[in-house]
Amino acid sequence: MFSKYDCDGDRVLDEEEQKRMQADLADQKAALNKEYEDLNGKGDRPGTGRRSSSRASFNEGDSGDDSDDEDSGTKSSRTGRTSNGVSYEEFTVLSRRVDRMEHSIGSIVSKIDAVLVKLEAMEKAKLKRRETMGKILDSITESDGTSDEVKREQMEKLVREELERWDSETSVGVHSARGASPGGGSGQSGLRPRSRAESGVGSSCLKLCL
Secondary structure, eight states: OHHHHOSSSSSOOOHHHHHHHHHHHHHHHHHHHHHHHHHHHHSHHHHHHHHHHHHHHHHHHHHHHHHHHHHHHHHHHHTTSOSSSOOHHHHHHHHHHHHHHHHHHHHHHHHHHHHHHHHHHHHHHHHHHHHHHHHHHHHHHHTSSSOHHHHHHHHHHHHHHHHHHHHHHHHHHHHHHHSSSTTSSTTOOSSOOOOHHHHHHHHHHHHHHO
């Protein structure tokens, strides 16, 4: 562009060359402005028509997209709403599995409670037996100056009382366990008859102590 106005070829624009370039640029600018004004004067109405038609087509496209979205939403809702979550069948299966698990856990916990209750009862029975043996030994040591007949009578009395207490506690436990079943306590007395082993406890204790 500058070589067009560099007449002497020294690659430097002097004052005359700069004025010539500025004049040409001014003429080109005026010609462009005139063409722009002519285009605006002739194409006002057609331009507005094209703009309005383009806006209408754009709005129609938006409405079509919205209708497509609504249709897809209704289709997904009709098919069981599986696009954003699980189906009703899967939810039902999972809920049933959870119910079964809760039932099994409850039965296990109840069995553990029953075992703990039995262990507690066994521990209480052991403590009572220790107390009974302690009472028998204390009575033996306290009655050192008495005769053998008196010692034997005291020992038999203590052993008989302890056996009767054990029988009563055992019968109460059996009745409480069978109380829920119909006819569980019919035809049974309050005390369980002592066996030969239990009746022989007194004599064996007396023999060991005397």
